Amino acid sequence: MVWQFSWLLLAATVQAASLSLQSPRFTISTPDATQLRSDTLSLTEKPEPLTLGPTDTLKLTFQITESDEGKGVQPHQTFLRFYDKASGEEGIQPVRVTPGGKAKFELNMVRPPASIPPTTHNPLEVSLILGSFVHAPAQYDLFELYLPASRTPEHPDEASFHVLPAIKHTFRPEQKSPPQFVSAVFAATVLSPWLVLIGLWSKIGVKVPNLFSLSIIPFTALLGAFEVLLVWYWVDLKLGQVLLYGGILAIPTVFAGKQALYATGEWRAGRK
Amino acid sequence: MAGPKSSSKPSPASSETYVAVSTLWKSYLDQTPDRLKFIDAFLAFTVLSGVLQFVYCVLVTNFPFNAFLAGFASSVGQFVLTASLRAQVNPENRSEFKEVSPERAFADFALGSIVLHFFVFNFLG
Numbered sequence: 001m002v003w004q005f006s007w008l009l010l011a012a013t014v015q016a017a018s019l020s021l022q023s024p025r026f027t028i029s030t031p032d033a034t035q036l037r038s039d040t041l042s043l044t045e046k047p048e049p050l051t052l053g054p055t056d057t058l059k060l061t062f063q064i065t066e067s068d069e070g071k072g073v074q075p076h077q078t079f080l081r082f083y084d085k086a087s088g089e090e091g092i093q094p095v096r097v098t099p100g101g102k103a104k105f106e107l108n109m110v111r112p113p114a115s116i117p118p119t120t121h122n123p124l125e126v127s128l129i130l131g132s133f134v135h136a137p138a139q140y141d142l143f144e145l146y147l148p149a150s151r152t153p154e155h156p157d158e159a160s161f162h163v164l165p166a167i168k169h170t171f172r173p174e175q176k177s178p179p180q181f182v183s184a185v186f187a188a189t190v191l192s193p194w195l196v197l198i199g200l201w202s203k204i205g206v207k208v209p210n211l212f213s214l215s216i217i218p219f220t221a222l223l224g225a226f227e228v229l230l231v232w233y234w235v236d237l238k239l240g241q242v243l244l245y246g247g248i249l250a251i252p253t254v255f256a257g258k259q260a261l262y263a264t265g266e267w268r269a270g271r272k
Numbered sequence: 273m274a275g276p277k278s279s280s281k282p283s284p285a286s287s288e289t290y291v292a293v294s295t296l297w298k299s300y301l302d303q304t305p306d307r308l309k310f311i312d313a314f315l316a317f318t319v320l321s322g323v324l325q326f327v328y329c330v331l332v333t334n335f336p337f338n339a340f341l342a343g344f345a346s347s348v349g350q351f352v353l354t355a356s357l358r359a360q361v362n363p364e365n366r367s368e369f370k371e372v373s374p375e376r377a378f379a380d381f382a383l384g385s386i387v388l389h390f391f392v393f394n395f396l397g
Contacts, residue, residue: 175335186328190343193320200313206306226386230393242390257382261375268374 017066018136019075021128022101024062026143031055031110041142049123049144058107058145064130065101072101077131080105082116082124082145089117095128109148119147210267219260222253311358315351322347342395349388357381 024041028050036056039047052058060080065072078097083090093115097103107113117124123144130138177183210216226249233242304312325343334340360369360377369377 175333177335178332182332186324186332190321190324190328193317193324196320197313197317200316201310204306204309204313206310223382223386227389230386230389233390234393234396239394246390257379261379264378265373265375 017134019073019130019132019138020065020067021138021140022063022065024060024140024142026050026061027059028052029057029059031057043140046141047143049146051146052107052109052148054109054148056109058109060105060107060142062103062128063101064097064103066135072099073132073135074099074101075130075132075135077129078103079129079131081127081129083127084117084119084122084124086122087118087120091115091117112147112150116147116150119150121146121149210264213263215263216260218256219253222249222256225249226253305363308358308362311354311361315354315358318347318351318354322351336397338395338397342392342397345395346388346392349392350385353381353384353388 021043024043025039026041027038028036030036030053037050041047041062050058063072064075064078074097078095080093080095081090082093093105093113095103095105107116123146126142126145128140128142211220226246229237229242229245229249233239237245322344325340325347329340329344357377357380359365360372360380361374
């Protein structure tokens with residue numbers, strides 16, 4: 001019982017020394033320091049809602065005193081609460097108070113503090129909350145404040161959640177053949193070594209007396225058939241077909257080649 | 273080197289080179305068997321053909337590039353195959369290729385050429 005009485009007593013003394021707000025005043029000014037509106041705040045009656053432009057500055061000054069003695073005190077906690085009734089969003093902004101109880105708060109809309117909730121066309125209700133270990137807490141509804149609608153800051157991943165622009169492939173321009181005349185001239189030039197080859201061979205005059213002998217001609221013919229097969233491949237055939245036909249063609253060629261080269265070796269050795 | 277002593281002649285260095293080259297050419301014509309000359313003519317043909325294709329590629333266009341590759345590679349590859357054939361059938365090199373008869377060398381040449389031509393036609397597009 002004694003303990004309870006003592007708590008009650010303490011509570012009573014705390015209640016006795018409550019906090020009060022002196023000379024609250026606001027000023028709205030533009031960046032070039034023109035004052036748009038300036039007034040003292042009545043704690044009993046809310047003023048006309050305040051409106052801030054996107055570059056305006058709201059300045060709020062007040063002093064906190066103990067109600068009975070009128071002496072300035074520094075409460076342990078001083079907050080401004082910005083509350084959007086429509087959306088239910090709120091923001092709490094601490095306010096620095098001097099030991100003498102004087103406080104100054106500035107809201108510059110060029111760089112609004114992060115504690116301001118996202119704003120729409122609805123007003124924010126601004127209230128002052130005082131908290132203290134030795135005084136009774138206090139809350140003052142100061143005014144309503146219209147702020148320019150906030151732009152939602154972009155989420156870092158925002159860009160990945162949009163439709164990407166259609167991919168456009170760029171191709172190198174089609175390569176063109178040179179003019180027909182140039183092509184023809186160079187085709188003739190590139191073929192001209194054949195003339196040189198035939199000329200040289202006819203000059204050297206190697207005789208091939210056995211070219212049409214029965215043991216040689218099958219080999220030569222089969223080698224020719226290989227070349228024909230490859231040309232055919234270029235013109236029409238698929239790879240598998242070429243390998244198949246080539247494999248078939250290879251068997252007689254091997255035997256014909258063996259016979260032809262054996263015969264040549266015999267002639268070389270002079271046995272026939 | 274042409275020293276000051278031999279400066280009385282108009283251009284001794286070039287004439288010496290000319291003499292050397294003409295001697296070389298003469299001895300080539302005289303001493304090389306006709307069969308090797310036959311192969312040499314073919315070698316010259318492949319070199320000439322490859323160079324002309326390359327000149328075309330550099331001067332005019334490399335389009336179509338695969339055709340250029342095929343043509344140029346066939347020249348180079350045929351040159352290599354023919355050069356090795358020549359080295360193996362040369363009687364002077366008999367000691368080097370004791371176990372390779374000229375017939376065997378020709379068979380290798382024929383097989384290699386067919387494989388080469390297969391790849392060339394593959395590239396021709």
